[in-house]
Amino acid sequence: MTSHQRLANSVAIITGSSSGIGKAIAIEMAREGASVVINFHKTSEGADDALAQIQAFGGKGITVKADVSKEEDVKNLFARTIEAFGRLDILVNNTGRQMDAPFLEMTLEQWDGVISTNLTSQFLCSKEAAHQFVKQAKENPKDEDLSIGKIICMSSVHDMIPWAGHVNYAASKGGVLMFMKSIAQELAPLKIRVNAISPGAIKTPINKEVWGDPEKLPGLLDLIPYKRIGKPEDVAKATIWLASDESDYVTGETLYIDGGMMLYPEFADNG
Ligand code: BGC
Numbered sequence: 001m002t003s004h005q006r007l008a009n010s011v012a013i014i015t016g017s018s019s020g021i022g023k024a025i026a027i028e029m030a031r032e033g034a035s036v037v038i039n040f041h042k043t044s045e046g047a048d049d050a051l052a053q054i055q056a057f058g059g060k061g062i063t064v065k066a067d068v069s070k071e072e073d074v075k076n077l078f079a080r081t082i083e084a085f086g087r088l089d090i091l092v093n094n095t096g097r098q099m100d101a102p103f104l105e106m107t108l109e110q111w112d113g114v115i116s117t118n119l120t121s122q123f124l125c126s127k128e129a130a131h132q133f134v135k136q137a138k139e140n141p142k143d144e145d146l147s148i149g150k151i152i153c154m155s156s157v158h159d160m161i162p163w164a165g166h167v168n169y170a171a172s173k174g175g176v177l178m179f180m181k182s183i184a185q186e187l188a189p190l191k192i193r194v195n196a197i198s199p200g201a202i203k204t205p206i207n208k209e210v211w212g213d214p215e216k217l218p219g220l221l222d223l224i225p226y227k228r229i230g231k232p233e234d235v236a237k238a239t240i241w242l243a244s245d246e247s248d249y250v251t252g253e254t255l256y257i258d259g260g261m262m263l264y265p266e267f268a269d270n271g
Contacts, residue, residue, distance in 0.1 A: 005033030006244040011085040013037040013077065015068045015125060016095030018046030020204030021154065024232030025092055025239050026050050030059030032240050035085045038063045039077060039095070060085075068095050068121040078128045087136055090243045091129035093122040093176075094154040098169050098206055111168045118172035122179060126151050126194070130183075133192050146191075150243050153180040153196040157258050160198075173198075177254065184252035193251040195242050200258025202230035225268070226259030 007029055017026040018040035026036045027050055036054065038061055040047040047063040054061045064080045066073035081088055096118045099110040133149030142148065156169075159177040163170040176196065184194035201220055203211055210216045211229050221227060235257050241247055242255065256262050 005031075006240055006246065007090070008033035010034040010089040010243075011037070011081065011087050012090035012092065012243065013039065013081055013088060013125070013129070014092040014094055015039045015066075015077075015121065016041070017050060017092075018044070018063075020206060021199065021202060021232045021235045022092070022094040023050045024236040025094065026061065027053055028233065028236035028240055029090070029243065030054040030061055031057065032244070034090065034243075035060040037061065037077070037081045037084070039066055039068065041065070041067055041095070068125055069116040071124055074121075074124040074128055077125075078132065082132070088129060088132045088149070090150045090152070091125055092152045092154065092239065092243070093125055095121050096154060096156075096172075096206070098166060100166050100169070102165055103167050106168060114168035115172050115175070118169070119175045119179065122153055122176060126153075126179075126183060130187055130190070130192055134190060137191070146245050146248055147193045148191045149193075151183070151187075151192065151194040152239060152242050153194070155180070155196045155198040155254060157198050157200045157256060157261050159196075159254070160262065180254070181252050188251055193248070195247075195250060195252065196254040197235060197239060197242065198254050198256045198258070199235050200224065200230060200256070200261035202232060202235060202257075204232060223265060224259040224261055225263055225265045228259060230257065230259060 012029050012034045014022050014026045016022040017038045026038050030036045038047045038050050051061050062084045064077050066077040099113050137148040155176040156173040158170040159173040180196045
């Protein structure tokens with residue numbers, strides 16, 4: 001491992017990292033020298049594959065099963081992390097899901113399912129991480145005037161763009177935006193940095209139904225001025241910067257990684 005790795009000697013938990021964006025972040029962070037905790041919810045194959053890829057280039061990691069919307073599971077996830085690596089430097093609140101339905105038909109189960117997976121999980125994990133950061137800083141003060149820990153909240157362009165048929169999802173991401181900013185404000189004096197990443201349409205299992213359907217794909221591309229679907233690596237690369245000391249003066253910010261989806265492309269030739 002070379003010395004220019006931007007996350008050398010760091011330990012990172014990436015929730016929901018057995019597929020999609022989370023998996024790409026875990027691999028990229030390990031490439032940058034972090035020891036990574038790969039979290040999965042139900043089946044371990046995706047997490048095992050991420051770990052195998054990481055170990056193949058000499059990186060370090062473990063896999064941990066946890067439903068991050070459950071407090072007991074979250075406590076266990078953090079305990080396993082400390083047991084394996086002795087500390088924590090970065091939390092990526094990545095876990096997310098969609099349970100789509102027209103509003104008039106949306107069940108309480110679909111509402112609660114998305115809010116707890118996408119938003120409550122971020123509350124539980126961020127609280128645990130902040131406690132750990134403070135504890136470490138007390139036991140072992142850093143010499144440099146740098147952040148004692150970083151939290152990155154995975155949001156979505158739908159923290160700003162309303163989304164009919166997906167109100168549980170859009171509401172959860174709007175919640176992530178204000179959750180992120182409020183804890184950023186509260187934790188800045190403790191030197192904990194909190195930021196968000198808001199991806200647009202990234203090619204992952206969550207939206208395969210759209211990009212994988214030749215009839216729906218053109219409609220999706222119409223919403224992306226940059227005219228391509230994003231790759232998980234597009235998001236992972238930006239996450240590295242936000243997690244590294246290169247962004248030490250950045251907190252409470254959202255980075256949109258969306259090929260211009262937030263630029264209202266429907267207005268390019270209309271209005
Ligand atoms: C959703 C995707 C969608 C994208 C752009 C994401 O947050 O999970 O399904 O393609 O936003 O609308």
